[in-house]
Structures are given as C-alpha cells and as structure tokens.
Amino acid sequence: MNVTPDLALRAEIQDLYAEYASCLNEPRFEEWPELFCKTGQYKLVPRENHTAGLGLATIALSSRAMMKDRIYGASNTLFHAPYYQRHIISLPRLRLEEDGSVRATTNYVVFRTKYDAMTDILNAGVYHDHIVRENGALRFAEKLCVYDSELIPNSIIYPI
Amino acid sequence: MNPADTESPTAPSSWPAGNFSRIPAWAYTDKDVYQKELDRFFYGPHWSYVGLEAEIPEAGSFKRTKIGERSVIMVRHRSGAVHVLENRCAHRGMRFCQERHGKARSFTCPYHQWTYNLEGKLLGVPFRNGVKGKGGMDKDFQLEDHGLSKLKVAVRNGVVFASFSEDVPSFEDYVGPTVLPWFDRTFDGRKLVLHGYSRQRIPGNWKLMLENIKDPYHPGLLHTWFVTFGLWRADQQSTLLMDDHGRHACMISQRNEGGKADVTEGVTSFRENMKLNDPSLLDIVPEPWWGGPTVCMITLFPSVILQQQVNCLSTRQIIPCGPDAFDFVWTHFGFEEDTPEMHERRLRLANLFGPGGFVSADDGEVVEMSQDGFHHDPAFTTVCELDGTKIGNTDHNVSETLIRGMYRYWREVMEL
Ligand SMILES: [Fe+2]
Numbered sequence: 001m002n003v004t005p006d007l008a009l010r011a012e013i014q015d016l017y018a019e020y021a022s023c024l025n026e027p028r029f030e031e032w033p034e035l036f037c038k039t040g041q042y043k044l045v046p047r048e049n050h051t052a053g054l055g056l057a058t059i060a061l062s063s064r065a066m067m068k069d070r071i072y073g074a075s076n077t078l079f080h081a082p083y084y085q086r087h088i089i090s091l092p093r094l095r096l097e098e099d100g101s102v103r104a105t106t107n108y109v110v111f112r113t114k115y116d117a118m119t120d121i122l123n124a125g126v127y128h129d130h131i132v133r134e135n136g137a138l139r140f141a142e143k144l145c146v147y148d149s150e151l152i153p154n155s156i157i158y159p160i
Numbered sequence: 161m162n163p164a165d166t167e168s169p170t171a172p173s174s175w176p177a178g179n180f181s182r183i184p185a186w187a188y189t190d191k192d193v194y195q196k197e198l199d200r201f202f203y204g205p206h207w208s209y210v211g212l213e214a215e216i217p218e219a220g221s222f223k224r225t226k227i228g229e230r231s232v233i234m235v236r237h238r239s240g241a242v243h244v245l246e247n248r249c250a251h252r253g254m255r256f257c258q259e260r261h262g263k264a265r266s267f268t269c270p271y272h273q274w275t276y277n278l279e280g281k282l283l284g285v286p287f288r289n290g291v292k293g294k295g296g297m298d299k300d301f302q303l304e305d306h307g308l309s310k311l312k313v314a315v316r317n318g319v320v321f322a323s324f325s326e327d328v329p330s331f332e333d334y335v336g337p338t339v340l341p342w343f344d345r346t347f348d349g350r351k352l353v354l355h356g357y358s359r360q361r362i363p364g365n366w367k368l369m370l371e372n373i374k375d376p377y378h379p380g381l382l383h384t385w386f387v388t389f390g391l392w393r394a395d396q397q398s399t400l401l402m403d404d405h406g407r408h409a410c411m412i413s414q415r416n417e418g419g420k421a422d423v424t425e426g427v428t429s430f431r432e433n434m435k436l437n438d439p440s441l442l443d444i445v446p447e448p449w450w451g452g453p454t455v456c457m458i459t460l461f462p463s464v465i466l467q468q469q470v471n472c473l474s475t476r477q478i479i480p481c482g483p484d485a486f487d488f489v490w491t492h493f494g495f496e497e498d499t500p501e502m503h504e505r506r507l508r509l510a511n512l513f514g515p516g517g518f519v520s521a522d523d524g525e526v527v528e529m530s531q532d533g534f535h536h537d538p539a540f541t542t543v544c545e546l547d548g549t550k551i552g553n554t555d556h557n558v559s560e561t562l563i564r565g566m567y568r569y570w571r572e573v574m575e576l
Binding site: 044046048049052054055056057058059060061062063065066068069070072073076077078079080081150151152153154155156157 | 260261354355356357358359360361362363382383384385388429431434436437438440441487492503507508510511514515516518521522524525526528529
C-alpha cells in the first residue's frame, strides 16, 4: 500500500498548515478551533515531560469547546503584555494511514514581538498531528506540540 | 555591614527602622543586596527545596537542581537514604553532572575522571601514584580531604529539603508549629506520583513571587477565573497564617459559588455572564483530606511554594538568577491512591496553573512589570498597607500582613 499521500492531498495539507499559521499570526483566534474536529485534542507539552512519559502539559485541551474557552481566556481574561506571534512551520513529513487519515510531523518556531521590543523566540518544537477528513474538509483530530524550549520566557498566552 | 554596602548609591539606610510596609526599590534591584540574600538565605541556615522522593525512586536515581545559584544533585543511596551533593568537582570546580535525571553507581567528573561515591566521597584520582615512577600526587594527598560538598538533608513525607549550613535548625522547628500541620495536610505520608514539570524564566526579583503568594488581595482582582467562578475572592471564608518569624505563610480559603456580589462591584475582571463551553475545565471533586478548605497556598521561605488549588497539586521552586530574574519550576504530582479519573482531573485542572495557566500566566506578567517599575529610582517604595501596618494572623483575606511579616524577617537577617 502507498504510505505517502498523493500530490493533491499534500497540497491540501499544506493549505491546512498555512491556514493554521495565519489564524494564530494575523491573528484570527476565533477561527483557530474550527481547524480541529469537534472532539479534537490539543496539547502543548515540554519535551522533557513527553520523553519521560509524564502527563503534564502546559496547555491541554480535549475538545473544540475547550479550545474556544482557551481563546476567550487568552483574549479576554488573561492579563499580559501584548505581543505579536509569528509561526514558521516547516514542510510536513507525512504518512498515510489505512483509513485515509494522515500522520504528520512538522517542525515549528514561533517568534514573539512585544511592543517597543526586539523580536525573540517564544517557542520551538515539533507538531505531531493526526489529520482527518470531516465534512469534506481536512481537520486536526489531534495536535501534539512538543517543544524543545527549556524555559518559557515568562508566559505563553495564545496557542502555539 | 561591609564597606560595599555603605558605599552603595542605593543607601540601605533609606529604609526607616521599624517599617515593614514600604519596601524600597533597591531591595529588588541592588546587586550587593542580592548577593547577601544568596549568602544568608539560600546558602545560610535555611532549608531549601530540592525535590520529591518520587523523583528518585531507586538506588542510584538522581536529579540535578539548584539552591540559589549553586548546582546540586539529589541522589538515593543503596541504603535508601537521600543525599544532596554540590555539583562541583573538588579538583577544578567543574559542574560534572549535566544530565537532569538519571541513574548512577558513582559520579565521575569527565575532565580528569575524579570519581565520587553517592555520598560525595572521593574514591580515586587517575595517576595518583604517577606514571613509571614520575609525577602523581604528593604522599600527603588524602582522598578524604577532597570530597564533594555534602549538604544537610531533611526529608518529610516524601519532600526533600537541603541546607548548605550545618547550623540550620531541624526542618520541623524551621517550619514551625503553625505552618507544619498545613504542610502535613498535603504531605501526610501518602505515596506521591510525579505528573511532570513546567519551567519558566520570570524577569523579576525572586521575592516578588513569594509576595505574590502572600498576597490574597490580587487574586479576586487580577484573575477573572478566580472572581467569576468563586475560586478565590474577598468574600470567602479565609485564614492567613504565618510562623513566628513571619517568613513562611499559608493562605487558606474555601471556595464559594462565585457570581455577582458586593465584592464584584466595580471589579473589571469580573464577567457576570461568563460560562464555559466545556465545563470539564472546572470539574472539581472535593477530596476528604481537604477537611474543608479548597485552597491552601504555602510559602516556605526562601525557595518554594506548595500549592493545593482544588484538585491541582504542585510545588513551585524558586531559583534566583541575579536580582532581576528567577527560574520558576513547577513539579505537579498526585497520590498513588488516585483513581484514573482523579489523575486525569489533576492534569486537566493544570490548565489553570503554570506558565500558560488561566490564573498563573498573568502572575508572571505582573511580576515582570513590577520589576520594570523598580529600576532607575531606588528611592521609590512599594506600599503594602492593606489592613494597616500590623503583622499577625487574620481570619479574612483583605490584608497584606504576610508580606509585611516576610520583610520583618528579611530585615532582621539582612541587617538592613
Ligand atoms: Fe495570582
């Protein structure tokens, strides 16, 4: 069986990542949960915990509804110094599953720019994604962000 | 007072004797003051947090961490005892241990292969007797004179503390009879299970983090989630306690239903109609051992905060790095007896805490912004006068008494 997706599917996956980055960079935060399935999982995990099999995540959201709560919290209830974020997402490494879904491994780096400040690196890591087709469109069933960054520069407010 | 202090442009004498409610900006920014804090608190007769026994379950298991700016290793000996050794080779000062966790039979410094046992004793050095009759150490070189610095260790119900000073009182006396029962409430001997770590660097003075957790004034104002969902606010049944010295403290409270009330009047962070799309984010199940209070935040001066906030448990270690920053290391844990549901719940509620937490991320942010305000004008002082200037335990949370208590102790030890 062919384990790599065809070019058409690759192009579609690339569009999904472009849209993902755009939602978080522009930002259009309210649209970010829509890129996930209703029961989608989102986790932001330090590499240290991931490697050791420890369950603690920096952010762990287990439904699209919970993602909406995170966006509301980040935009309306969490006080923080304002910042722009800029996601640079690498070409994904893809593997086609038998059920037609796709496992993707994609490197990322997120720059943070605060007002009156130089740009710094907020977070660097890898997405381990499970991408499925739902109502005709590609969605993340699971996005596990495992970050190398040993120390978070103070805080992470918005999703990565 | 050493001459460097008197020559300092930030003149510690600018703090009037007997005042504990107006903290001068230089206390957060001055390099000499900071060095003195390291020497007297972190390297002096105080107990500093190093970790949980659960992190080093087997003989030879070790974890590297820091006390103040000094690197230390917590290791379990064959006998079961926990030792804490300074991560500094006696030969050339190398921080020989670079792994964060691991298992070892002995420690060997890679530079010249000096080898130490798990108690820090030097076992041997290469070429001690020379090579082909040439070189080597002098006859009077004694291995026992060149061990690793070995710290004094206290283990209480699974939590490990260490001190560089031989003069430190027993851990129990150090914590004192007021705070100790609250320590034991969480750590009563049940086996702890490690859930993982969060690490952040907060660009603020280390004391600001202790102040944040001795400050019951801000949670119901800064943190929307606390005031809206009743997790911490001024109209709750609360107690503020401290030890006789005023250095350690507990903020204890019982959650209420939240919603609109007198205390939400004019509070801009209150969101009357806020509802969660996914209520499981606040799926809280009371546990029998709480005995009522839904939150107990303990500050154990100078190095750690012990958190019980509903079902979420953590230790938050403070590792100062210069006067202007500290690393904040969160170790989340549960109990061996937890059901799988409770295990999941503790992890889910961790969304509220840590560097990305709904009610903790902004604590780091305000600490950074306070520090920004302290520079450039050492004559500036903060005002910690909610509930007057007195220092004592209270049966309410509308008070900054715990911060004043800490500075009374701080001034005494620092002789400033
Ligand atoms: Fe807070």
